[in-house]
């Protein structure tokens with residue numbers, strides 16, 4: 001997939017937005033090749049939105065409970081995102097599954113980051129589930145969003161150790177440090193070099209910008 005230069009990113013968040021902040025910081029360097037053109041959320045009052053506002057990036061909120069159905073919400077979210085004409089949509093701690101309407105428009109150009117090594121521990125509790133299972137390493141996975149829960153083709157993964165005295169918070173914090181680095185590195189490459197999805201593989205840097 002080819003992208004404009006700099007690539008236009010719409011980032012969706014639900015929480016503290018440290019992944020978003022890492023992208024905003026990276027985008028401050030023109031050589032990074034991307035800029036965040038809007039930040040959307042599924043709830044008001046979160047630090048992720050405040051971070052966008054402090055950076056002068058337009059924000060929007062689409063709350064599921066304000067719509068008659070999940071499908072209506074999904075369609076409205078897709079419309080909202082489309083208005084900013086993104087090359088890439090980045091789900092960065094966005095705690096909702098996007099649906100059919102959204103994927104019909106942005107499938108293949110939407111990535112999500114999950115705090116576990118897929119295909120292990122999908123869902124909302126990746127760090128807790130990894131800790132409970134007793135794995136010795138875990139990490140984060142960047143993937144192209146599909147209709148499943150954390151099942152999309154993998155763009156990148158990063159590994160961290162699980163320490164004996166970890167609790168969920170300390171483990172998730174260690175994951176998040178590595179996750180942010182992976183996100184910035186991979187989104188930058190996708191933006192600058194383009195990418196191609198072939199079966200279960202994502203090839204970065206193979207689609208020269210035209």
Ligand code: GRF
Pocket residue numbers: 013014015016017018019020048092093094113114115176179
């Ligand atoms: C990240 O670990 C993300 O993978 C998970 O929630 C965390 C969000 O962190 N789903 P932040 O909002 O970017 O700080």
